[in-house]
Amino acid sequence: MLPQPPVLSVKNLRVAFGSTEAVHGLSFDIHRGETLALVGESGSGKSATALSILRLIEREGGRITGGHIRLACAKTPGTTVEITTLPPAALRAIRGDRIAMVFQEPMTSLNPVMTVGAQLAETLALHRGLRGRAARSAARAALERVQIPEPDQRLDQYPHELSGGLRQRVMIAMALVCEPDVLIADEPTTALDVTTQAEILALIAGLQRDLGMAVLFITHDLGVVSEIADRVLVLKDGHLVEEGRKADLFAAPKSDYARELLAATPRLGGGSPAPLTGAEPVLVLRDVVTTYGGGGIFSRRAPVKAVRGVSLTLGRGETLGLVGESGCGKSSLARTVMRLVDPASGEIDLLGTRIDTLGAAALKPHRARIQMVFQDPYAALNPRMSIRDLITEPAHLHGMVTPRGRDAMARDLLERVGLPSDAAERYPHQFSGGQRQRICIARALSVTPQIIVADEAVSALDVSTARRVTDLMARIQREEGVSFLFISHDIAVVERVSHRIAVMFKGEIVEQGETAQVLHAPRHPYTRRLMAAVPRADIGTAAAGIRQDALALT
Known part of the structure; x- marks a missing residue:
């Protein structure tokens, strides 16, 4: 029996941005029904390769400078279409129909001024000629296929009205509405919590079985790779450094770089810092409640409780990990602690002073004691300010440095991170994601804080960069005694850095205690569900495929 020809073949692909080559002669084939994972650090050429397959790289300022991208012809078996030379009209016919793509951040990929139904109908009109009731019926069926509840209601909603997990399901529905031969998934689960991630991975795997499509899955998370991939390509600086079956990569990686990636990947059960005893409390929350909306004279809606009676204590030099699904109230609690949002009730005690009742002027001196590092460092840094001005601005605003002293402070802060x-003298856009996060940490350190709130500070970073950033936080803690409230949906990372863990569900703390106790002997059903959903970067635990127990609601 002759081997099945590939549905997509990439040969000696070269991609450049200006005079800089980003992909150096990459070659691979992918067959119908196969999942090929493309892994590597940020800047390795993964997304450039994906965008080149759909010829979207030209919109990003890049260009294909060599090689071939051939798609098997649907109408004439045994023949191929050369994508690199297709005219625009022929490309439009392939995009979304023969080859579809799911992007990392659905909020920036979906049109914010069009309803979900209108966006699905647009694709159906272009590729299937459906309009009116026929298009709406097909759009509804597409939402049902990806298991979106209340599909009729969702069709009339806008992207901002949906959760992150539902938005990603909408993106998948749009990608699969025309049943493509190839699905390119570019970091589709990176920003999702572990339970939503498990649901999306199971969804993609199930739809692949139903449709028989090929999947090119791009990720930096080797735990996800172990769950979903058949074969793996490892990229570094645009070069292919290793290729092989998933089992071979995890059991005996051939390249030094692949071994480094595996070593940097956080593994559940890899150990945690020893619990601190007798640590002086620096932050105490008592029955804190945070609400949004309602309460106005003309409002008919009752306020929504995002945080429900939370009580926590953070000790000096301690890291308290806060975990939970998207929408559980983690970030709302962080913003309340920072007094970016006022609590509806409860007490917040910062270094012996109640700050929940302080006005803006009285609160200002206390802001230097507690600083925040946000998830997206690029959005958190003013693109028009130099790094010198950015990292010394908090100290300048608090009168802790003179104008002449800012240069020396900037040099010292940069050296510390x-x-x-x-x-x-450079600007934020001239740095990588990991470097920008170090800059955000340097800015937080400028006022010598005693507490840093890290809200998903490493969730968007590749595994080796995230490891370096968390190692930096640990060093700062050892040397300066800083306490961290570390918020993340990546439980393996939380285990590695946290002395204690608190689990949040629907605005409440349902379990807290020493890290090893909570993670390895969980008492609450929700904690057990979270643990079951964590992807393992271990071929032995992933051999059975996506774990269905992680998807069971409790």
């Missing part, structure tokens, strides 16, 4: 002193 492992960046060169000449970075002070």
Whole structure:
């Protein structure tokens, strides 16, 4: 029996941005029904390869400078279409029909001024000629296929009205509405919590079985790779450094770089810091409640409780990990602690002072004691300010540095976070994601805080960069005694950095205690569900495929 020809074949692909080559002669084939994972650090050429397959790279300022991208012809078996030379009209016919793509951040990929139904109907009109009731019926069926509840209601909603997990399901529905031969999934689960991630992975795997499509899955998370991939390509700086079956990569990686990636990947059960005893409390929350909406004279809606009676204590030099699904109230609690949102009730005690009742002027001196590092470092940094001005601005606003002293402070702060002193004169766009997060940490350190709230500070970073950032936080804690409230949906990372863990569900803390106790002997059903959903970067635990127990609601 002759081997099945590939549905997509990439040969000696070269991609450049200006004079800089980003992909250096990459070759691979992918067959119908197969999942090929493309892994590597940020900047390795993964997304450039994906965008080149759909010829979207030209919109991002890049260009294909060599090689071939061939798609098997649907109407004439045994023949192929050369994508690199297709005219625009022929490309439009392939995009979304023969090859579809799911992007990392659905909120920026979906049109915010069009309803979900209108966006699905647009694709159906272009590729299937459906309009009116026929298009709406097909759009409804597409939402049902990806298991979106209340599909009729969702068709009339806008993207901002949906949760992150539902938005990603809408993106998958749009990608699969025309039943493509190839699905390109570019980091589709990176920003999702572990239970939603498990649901999306199971959804993609199930739809692949039903449709027989090929999947090119791009990720930096080797735990996800172990769950979903058949074969793996490892990229570094645009070069292919290793290729093989999933089992071979995890059991005996051939390249030094693949071994480094595996070593940097957080593994559940890899150990946690020893619990602190007798640590002085620096932050105490008592029955804190945070609400949104309602309460106005003309409002008919009752306020929505995002945080429901939370009580926590953070000790000096301690890291308290806060975990839970998207929408459980983690970020609302962080913003309440920072007094970016006022609590509806309860007490917040910061270093012996109640700050929940303080006005803006009285609160200002206390803001230097507690700082925040946000998830997206690029959005958190003013693109028009130099790094020198950015990282010394908090100290300047609190009168802790003179204008002449800002240069010396900037050099010192950059040295403390492992960046060169000449970075002070550069701007945020000139740094990688990991470097920008170091800059955010340097800015937080400028006012010598005693507490840092890290809200998903490493969730968007690749595994090796995230490891370096968390190692930096641990070093700062050892040397300066800083306490961390570490908020994340990545439980393996939380285990590695946290002395204690609190689990949040629907605005409440349902379990808290020493890290090892909570993670390895969980008492609450929700904690057990979270643990079951964590992807393992271990071929032995993933051999059975996506774990269905993680998807069972409790």
